[in-house]
Every structure is written in C-alpha cells, then in structure tokens.
Amino acid sequence: SAVISQKPSRDICQRGTSLTIQCQVDSQVTMMFWYRQQPGQSLTLIATANQGSEATYESGFVIDKFPISRPNLTFSTLTVSNMSPEDSSIYLCSAYDRVRIYGYTFGSGTRLTVV
Amino acid sequence: GQQVMQIPQYQHVQEGEDFTTYCNSSTTLSNIQWYKQRPGGHPVFLIQLVKSGEVKKQKRLTFQFGEAKKNSSLHITATQTTDVGTYFCAGSDNSGGSNYKLTFGKGTLLTVNP
Numbered sequence: 001s002a003v004i005s006q007k008p009s010r011d012i013c014q015r016g017t018s019l020t021i022q023c024q025v026d027s028q029v030t031m032m033f034w035y036r037q038q039p040g041q042s043l044t045l046i047a048t049a050n051q052g053s054e055a056t057y058e059s060g061f062v063i064d065k066f067p068i069s070r071p072n073l074t075f076s077t078l079t080v081s082n083m084s085p086e087d088s089s090i091y092l093c094s095a096y097d098r099v100r101i102y103g104y105t106f107g108s109g110t111r112l113t114v115v
Numbered sequence: 116g117q118q119v120m121q122i123p124q125y126q127h128v129q130e131g132e133d134f135t136t137y138c139n140s141s142t143t144l145s146n147i148q149w150y151k152q153r154p155g156g157h158p159v160f161l162i163q164l165v166k167s168g169e170v171k172k173q174k175r176l177t178f179q180f181g182e183a184k185k186n187s188s189l190h191i192t193a194t195q196t197t198d199v200g201t202y203f204c205a206g207s208d209n210s211g212g213s214n215y216k217l218t219f220g221k222g223t224l225l226t227v228n229p
Contacts, residue, residue: 001160031215042203042221043158059116092157096215103148103160104205104217 002027002097006107013083013114020079021110023093028073031096034066036089037109043092049076083114117142119206121220129228134191136223138204146207147180147187148217153200161189161202196227 003026013019023032032049047055047068055068070076080087093107118141128134138147146165150158162171164180164187171178177190191198201224205217 033216040224043219045216045218048216103150103163104158105160106157109157 001103002029002095002105004093004095004105004107006093006110008110009108010111011113013112015084015114017083018079018081019083019112020077021091021093022077023075023095023107025074025095025105027097029095029097030073032070032076033094033096033104034068034076034078035092035094035106037092038089046078046091049078049093080112083112085114088112088114117206117208117218119204119218119220121204121223123223124221125224125226127226127228128194130196131193134194134198134225135188136202136204136225137186137188138206138220139186140206140218141185142208143184144206144208145184147184148205148207149178149187149189150203150205150219151200152203152222156200158203191225194225194227196229199225199227201225 005024007022034046035043036046037043045058046061047057049055049068049070051070065081067079091110094104096104120139122137146163148163149161151161152158162178167184168182169180175192179188201222203222204220207217
C-alpha cells in the first residue's frame with residue numbers, strides 16, 4: 001500500500017499565526033483527504049484535496065481558514081490560518097489509491113498546539 | 116448527512132475474553148471499512164466489506180456486513196494485550212458520483228487486562 005510522509009509531526013504555535021502541514025505519498029494516488037482528530041475522539045473530515053483544482057470542504061470548514069493545495073498526485077498541503085487555541089488538534093492526511101484491498105492510508109499525523 | 120454510530124464507546128476485558136464492537140449507519144453504504152488506531156498512533160486499515168451479508172476473517176478477528184448494508188460488526192476472539200487500541204468503522208457511500216469520502220464512527224476503545 002501507499003506510504004505517506006507527513007510533517008511536521010508536532011508543533012507549538014502562537015495564536016494568530018499560520019502553519020502549513022505537508023503530506024508526501026510514495027506513489028500516485030487518486031484521492032487525498034485531510035482530517036482533524038481531537039485526542040481520544042473520532043476523525044472529522046475537513047476536505048477532499050483535488051488535484052489541480054480547489055479542494056472540496058465539508059460543512060463547518062472554509063477555504064480561508066484551511067487552504068489546501070494539491071499540485072500533483074503525490075503531494076498535498078493543509079494550512080491552518082490565523083490560529084486560535086480551538087485549532088489545537090491532531091491533523092491527518094489520508095490517501096486512497098483505488099486498490100480496494102489497501103483501504104485508506106493515513107499519515108502519522110501532526111499534533112498542533114496553539115498557545 | 117450520513118451518520119455512523121458505533122457502540123460501545125469503551126470496552127475493558129480480561130485477556131482471553133471476547134470483544135465485539137457494532138456500527139450502524141443512517142443510510143445504506145457502498146462499503147464499510149474498519150481501522151485500528153493504537154494509542155498515539157494513526158488509523159491503520161484492517162479490512163473492507165462490500166457485499167451484503169459478507170463475513171470476513173483475519174485470524175482472531177471476524178468482520179460482518181449486514182444484509183441491508185447499514186450495519187457491521189467486528190468480533191475479536193480471545194483478546195490479547197496486542198489488541199489494545201481504538202477500533203473505528205468507517206462507511207462510504209460512493210453512489211451519485213461522490214468522491215469516496217469516509218464517515219467515521221466514534222470508535223470503541225479496547226483495553227485488555229493481562
């Protein structure tokens with residue numbers, strides 16, 4: 001299955017600043033997604049990263065706050081903009097490569113703390 | 116929108132006991148997937164079920180997909196300490212040209228007392 005390298009693994013940021021999280025997949029994948037997970041909680045889908053076009057955001061998430069890029073089939077970034085303490089969470093990218101036996105592969109996550 | 120309910124939220128067992136977690140979707144699913152997340156880790160894919168009434172086994176794990184494709188279960192026989200983690204079900208509705216996005220249940224945290 002695909003392997004995803006996600007960085008940074010963790011960061012502590014000042015409120016009002018922005019952080020960009022990167023995900024690099026070791027093979028071309030059809031779909032990439034970005035999730036948020038509070039510790040001990042479930043995963044909430046932020047958006048689907050579309051290659052070469054604007055991301056598709058879920059209800060409650062907007063492009064100005066979470067701009068996403070996906071310039072090619074192996075790479076995507078998520079920016080958390082104008083951060084507040086409420087943005088403290090774990091952010092995960094995920095990829096789906098249409099090989100159904102492998103399911104969705106997740107990056108190792110970025111633990112973000114906003115102070 | 117699609118909702119996936121999962122119970123129980125927590126389960127503590129003695130090593131060797133069995134464990135079951137259940138998922139129920141508000142809508143008919145195209146498929147359901149199961150993931151395991153170890154403490155401090157990221158979700159890892161276990162299996163995907165596609166067919167109505169499907170049953171799949173992986174060693175001590177048995178996965179079922181309901182006839183109506185709205186519910187599923189994961190059963191672990193004779194739990195071991197290595198089974199500790201949170202088990203998530205995740206449903207997908209690929210009809211109507213949707214983009215294969217998953218809706219996750221809240222997960223069941225399994226702890227095993229050695």
